[in-house]
Amino acid sequence: MKPSALATAIALTLTAHAIQASDAEAAPAWYQNLEMTGLIEVETSYIAPENDPSTSDLVLATAELGIRSKVHAWVEAGITFLYEQDVTDLEVDTAFVTLANAAVSPLFLTAGQLYVPFGVYDSNLVSDPLTLELGETRETALQLGFEQQGFAGSVYVFNGDHNVDGRDRVASWGATLGFAHEQADRAWSASVGYLNDLGESDTLQETIAANRVSANAFDPTVSSDPSERTGGWTAQAGARFGGLTLIGEYLTAAEDFDPTSLAFGTQGARPAAWNLEAGYRFSLFGRESGIAVAYQGTREALALELPEERWALGWSITLFEGTALGLEWAHDRDYATRDGGSGQSANTVTAQLAVEF
Structure with missing residues (x-):
């Protein structure tokens, strides 16, 4: 007896559902491998320059949403969206794919948009x-x-925004090597890194591009692209002893920049920055709290609108799970007038409410 069209359709439908059910049992649903994270930071600040009127503001400093998925035992993918009021429009901040399996090999390969x-x-x-x-x-x-x-280390390559001598190619690279050790009541770490073109950092990239465009407007023979790369070095060390945390970091250009790209006075700048910080965690009213003090500074970074010296003092407390309140006072001193700065100082008080989930 020949089956009817309706019976055939019902049979096919039941078979399809059976296959789908079998697949669902064989592998977990895609959403079971997803991990979502978020960060919201709201800040209010009061800035009191030495000789200028004070200002204040209230901003959504950070709105960040991240999605990661363990697609396979060897494959992980992630994407992060970021918005910073008055600084960054909503954008894809990072998006990457990592091939790794620590149980089999210590090596990993990551490709995508990331912070090197x-x-x-x-x-x-x-x-x-x-x-x-x-x-x-x-x-x-x-x-x-x-x-x-x-031990941890890596090498990386990318095609930067600066086409040195007009050549658009993957020619920027860097390397890092570090070691970290942690025990129940203490930990320490140290690392060094090199980047063959410090001019590709987010801050320098914009400043150098603007400087060369301005120079080209006055002298058409000046190329809008740099003629050489200027490398950079960084070194970091940190330690934790109980509630005490110590941090030290130094970052510098390896040589002077072309004055057309970045100048300090009449010469090419060799910018540098450092951070020395001490923090202490303790319990306050039954909640985790902490204080921190830092001395920071820069050298030959006037063109980047960074202060020559900064003292900062901060305090934070965990209000609820994933919710923290932070307060900070910072005292900045500009470069001296003989270097082209104002020689003035400014005090900034910032309060931040942060929620991480």
Whole structure:
């Protein structure tokens, strides 16, 4: 007896559902491998310059949403969206794919838009350290690294925005090597890094491009692209003893920049930045709290609008799980008038409410 069209359709439908059910049992649903994280920071600040009127503001300093997925035992992918009021429009901050399996090999390969491992930038304060302002670098890069018995290192390559001598190619690279050790009541770490073109850092990239465009407007023979790369070095060390944390980091250009790209006075600048910080964690009213003090500074970074010297003092307390309140006072001193600065100082008080989930 020949089956009817309706019976055939019902049979096919039941078979399809059976296959789907079998697949669902064989592998977990895609959403079971997803991990979502978020960060919201609201800040209010009061700035009192030495000889100018004071100002104040209230901003959504950070709105960040991250999604990661363990696609396979060897494959992890992630994407982060970021918005910073008055600083960064909503954008894809990072998006990457990592091939790694620590149970089989210490090696890993990461490709995508990421912050290359040049500098560590640890801090217990509300504001970012001056080392980050100088050296943080986000690029679409290919990174090959390893992690083994406390040691970690990697090399990476990318095609920067600066076409040196007009050549558009993957010619920017860097490397980092570090060691970290942690016990129940103490930990320490140290690392060094090199980037063959410090001019590709987020801050320097914009400044150099603007400087060369301005120079080209007055002298058409000046190229809008640099004629050479200027490398940079960074070194970091940190330690924790109980509630006490110590941080030290130094970042510098390896040589002078072309004066057309970045100048200090009449010469090419060799910018540098450092951060020395001490923090202490303790319990206050049954809640985790901490204080931190830092001395930061820069050298030949006037063109980047960074202060020559900064003292900062901060306090934070965990209000609820994932929720913290932070307060910070910072005293900045500008470069001297003989160097082209104002020689003035400014005090900034910042309060931050942060929620991480």
